Amino acid sequence: MRSARLARRNVMDRPLESGLSVLLLAFGVGIISLMLLMQRSLTEDLDRNIKDIDLVLGAKGSPLQSILANVYHVDVPTGNIPLAEARKVMRHPYIESSIPLAYGDNYELFRIVGTEASYPEHYGAEVTEGRLFDAPFEVTVGAEAAAATGLSIGDTFFSAHGLKDGTDVHRDKVYTVVGVFGATGSVIDQLLLTSIESVWGVHADIEGADQEITAVLLKKKNPLAILTLPNLLRDTPMQVALPAIEMNRLTQQFGIGLSTLRAVALLIMSLSFVSVFIALFASLRDRRYELALMRTMGAPPRRLFTLVLFEGLWMTVAGIAIGLVLSRLGVVVLAGALADRFHYDVAQLAPVAGEWFLVAAALAVGTLAAALPARSALRIDISNTLGQGR
Amino acid sequence: MLRTQGLRYRYADDGPELAFPDLDVGRGKELLLLGASGTGKTTLLHLIAGMRTPSAGDVRLNGHPFSALSTAERDLARGQHMGIVFQTAHFVRSLTVSENLALARTLAGLEPDEARIESLLAGLGLSHKLNARVDALSVGEQQRVSIARAVVHGPGIILADEPTSALDDTNTDGVLDLLRQQASDSGAALLIVTHDQRLKDRMADRVELTLNPTAA
Incomplete structure (x- = not known):
């Protein structure tokens, strides 16, 4: 044998003694692995959606809220801004390109965004069925929104007022689905895109509506835009928010909590090795x-040493394996919660680079924890x- | 097969030294080492098995001195050429009866040989305990399994340490017969160390040796 x-x-x-050690290690590995997986998913999602957006023009208010609402579509906007005033910023010589966004309604809690063709183009979204919206009240649906709502070409629907409630339905204006986007892994997947005029027309006649929009995503031509534009907008109802800075600030605030969680996980792992x-x-x-x-x-003594070492390794390997499975279950549960709340898909289960280091470190420490008692097997006086008997 | 010469052992550096008589046990022979408590019977058995190092003298197994071997070589030689039955049967608890026997063969460098194990256990009336956990066996069954384990790898010599001291006359006869039969079946020498005077009569026609070590 x-x-x-x-x-x-x-x-x-x-089973009891081994099980306790395995469980402790599984929890430690599981928490760290879960953090690595979620960090990877969120970072990739954040980076993907922030791509080439240097500034966000919106109504005065919390810059972070402006970014979360207008770039990630997970918060309510700070308000609307006059299109005429926004155009002045869009035509500023320091600005290379701009994407206007207007919204205020939803369909089954998926946001309806009034915009231009440049918005899906920015995220590389391609229409896989039908065509892009053109006339007022035509809609092209993001891949996940289409899958969740069941909307397909030719379907019509009424929008509901607001972003978080589906009860106040505008029954006098009908949207018609003219196309569906392929999956991009970006916010486009979660949205229903239409023209800005459609958004205006839901709440008034298109001709009579106040020409307001929610935000403009800006790409700078000149780095001085970041310094110049805030001064330019000081006496207006508008502001520019910098996605990179705001998201960095947000992740730093998250970072304090994550560091604490990581320290707890490392403590549990240390306890598991002691166990x-x-x-x-x-x-x-x-x-x-x-x-x-x-x-x-x-x-021979060496064989007994190996035997005890293997016993420690079995517990370590079992703890690591269960921990990695637990972390994936955790991702699925958290991803489900995020998808329900924000329509975001972060369920990436493939191993992340840091996990290899985690596994290697756990194996190394597990081997060391086993080697110390294994050494005593070398010195048994038969x-x-x-x-002495049993 | 086994020969000891001038064996002496000292428990502590400044303690008395036990001196043991020379032994010569050939294949197929039986030898009873009879001695009262404290005369060093178990110590002698451990010296013979290479589990203790003598302060003087030597143990030769098939002509080769144990003292010339490293610890690992001595362990392997013991595993290959000797089978030991202890006063109280002990096993690897996590393994079944057949797995304990297979382990004895594996550690001796042999294939597990399930057929041999099954046949051996059948001969001892333990076929139905093949896959039983060892801690589920009765004391009598454990003793029979420990005898099976001592012979399963076909050793040249079987060493038994007080195999009958806790048994009544009937069971003493049974265990003794079993040991002699298994030794005879596998052509092994049998060396029994005991203080049990009952064995003296039962092994009267064999080489008998009374162990009386003297303090040096």
């Missing part, structure tokens, strides 16, 4: 006679041990 197999049997023979160490030491004390017996049957 090979040492690895015998070690596995010995570990399984002590492996204690479990093996206690097990060896109980099994000294057994190990001495194996020596009488021909097992005659004295057998002389």
Whole structure:
């Protein structure tokens, strides 16, 4: 019988002691792995959606709220801005390109955004069925919004007022689906895009509506735009927010909580290694006679050392494996919650680079925790041990 | 097969030294080492098995001195050429009866040989305990399994340490018969160390040796 197999049997023979060590390690590895996976998903999502957007022009208010509402579509906007005033900024010589956004309604809690063709183009969204919206009240639907609502070409629907409530329905204006976008992994997937005129027309006649929009996504031509535009807008109802800076600030605030969580996870992992160490030491004390017996049957000291080392490794490997499975279950649960609340998909389960380091570190420390008690197996005095009985 | 010459052992550097008589046990022979408590019977058995290092003298197994071997070589030689039955049966608890026997063969460098294990256990009336956990066996069954384990790898010599001291007359006969039969079946020498005077009569026609070590 090979040492690895015998070690596995010995570990399984002590379900309580082994189970506690395995569970502790699984929790430690699981929490760290979950953090790495979520960090990867959120970072990629944040980066993907922020791509080439240097400034966000919107109504005065919280810059972070402006970014979350207008770039990520997970918060309410700070208000509307007059299109005429916004155009002055869009035509500023320091600005290379601009994408206007106007919204205020939803369909089954998926946001209806009035914009131009440049918005889906910015995220590389391609229409896979039908065509892009053109006339007022034509809609092209994002991939996930289409899958969730069941909307397809030719379908008509009424929008509901606001962004978080589906009860106040505008039954006098009908939207018609003319196209569906392919999946992009960006915010486009979660949106229903239409023309800005459609958004105006829902609340008044298109000709009579106040020409207001919600925000403009800006790409700068000149770095001085970041310094110049805030001064330019000082006496207007508008402001520019910098996505990179605001998101950096947000992740730093998250970072304090994440560091605490990481410290707790590392503490749990450390405890698990102490537990492996204690479990093996206690097990060896109980099994000294057994190990001495194996020596009488021909097992050299090195083989006993290997056996105990394998027992520690089995517990470590089991803890790591269960931890990695737990972290994926955690991602699925969290992703479900995020998808329900924000229509964001962060369920990426593929291993993240940091996990390889985590696994290697856990294996190394687990081996060390097992090696110390295993050393005592090298020094067993067969005659004295057998002389003492069980 | 096994020969000891001028064996002496000292428990502590400044303690008395036990001196043991020379032994010569050939294949197929039986030898009873009889001695009262405290005369060093178990110590002698451990010296013979290479589990203790003598302060003087030597143990030769098939002509090769144990003292010339490293610890690992001595362990392997013991595993290959000896089978040991202890006063109280002990096993690897996480393994079944057959797996304990297979382990004895594996550690001796042999294939597990399930057929051999099954046949051996059948001969001992333990076929139905093949896959039982060892801690589920009765004391009598454990003793029979420990005898099976001592012979499963076909050793040249079986060493038994007080195999009958806790048994009544009937069971003493049973265990003794079993040991002699298994030794005879596998052509192994049998060396029993005991203080149990009952064995003296039962092994009267064999080489008998009374162990009386003297303090040096």
